[in-house]
Amino acid sequence: WTGLKLLPVMWFLSVILCDSHDYVLIQEYKAWNEAQDFCRKNYVDLATVQTDEEWSELNKLRAKYRSNIWIGLYDDVNSWRWSFRDERLTYARWDEDQPDNYRGDQDCVMLHSNGYWHYKGCNLKCVYK
Numbered sequence: 286w287t288g289l290k291l292l293p294v295m296w297f298l299s300v301i302l303c304d305s306h307d308y309v310l311i312q313e314y315k316a317w318n319e320a321q322d323f324c325r326k327n328y329v330d331l332a333t334v335q336t337d338e339e340w341s342e343l344n345k346l347r348a349k350y351r352s353n354i355w356i357g358l359y360d361d362v363n364s365w366r367w368s369f370r371d372e373r374l375t376y377a378r379w380d381e382d383q384p385d386n387y388r389g390d391q392d393c394v395m396l397h398s399n400g401y402w403h404y405k406g407c408n409l410k411c412v413y414k
Contacts (some may be wrong), residue, residue, distance in 0.1 A: 287328050289320030291395075291404065296399075298351060302314065302352075304402045305325055308332055308343060308346060309328060310347075310350065310354070310412065310413075311323065311348075311412060311413050312382070312412050313412060313413075314410040314411065314412060315355075315410060315411065315412075316407060316408045316409065316410055317331075317355050317359070317393035317407040317408075317411070317413075318407060318413070320355045320413035321368055323413075324357075324413065328348050329358055329369065330368050330369035331355060331361055331369065331413060332356045332357055332413075333356070333357050333367045333369050333372070333408055334358075334360075334376065334378065334396075335375065336376060337400060338346065340376075340378050343356070343367060343396060344390070344396070344400045347396055347398070347400065348400075350412075351398055352398060353395050353396065353397055353398050353403070353411055353412075354395055354396045354412055354413060355394075355395050355412070355413035356394055356395065356402070356412045356413075357369055358374065358393070358394035358402070359392055359393050359394065359407070360384070360386075360391075360392045360393075360404070360410075365377075365394075367392065368407050376414055378400075378401055378402050380385065380401035380402060380403055381401075383401070383402060383403055383404055384402075384403075384404035385404060385406060387404075388406075390406050391404045391405050391406050391407075392404075392406070392407050393405055393406070393407040393409075395409075395411055
């Protein structure tokens with residue numbers, strides 16, 4: 286086991302819509318597209334964050350697990366979009382120096398363990414909401 290490089294833990298968030306919305310933390314490691322497929326089949330979609338209140342709610346959930354978490358934001362080359370309803374980004378909580386598109390292969394967004402958004406490669410296995 287020596288010399289192994291561990292990747293950051295990445296889970297994902299799903300949203301459940303009723304009269305309002307609730308978030309569900311899925312504690313499985315999946316690439317962004319896999320997490321999106323899972324959420325669409327079992328819930329509604331990956332989580333969207335469009336207000337300070339939603340950001341705060343997600344951060345409370347994230348803080349319990351101290352993890353990096355996929356959310357439903359992605360770069361479609363022309364604009365930032367939410368996977369749910371294909372809406373354009375109107376609210377953002379980027380971390381310092383983000384988005385950076387490191388190595389030119391980052392198109393998906395995670396809620397970083399520090400609570401802010403990071404631009405990452407979509408094939409990174411993370412948990413999700």
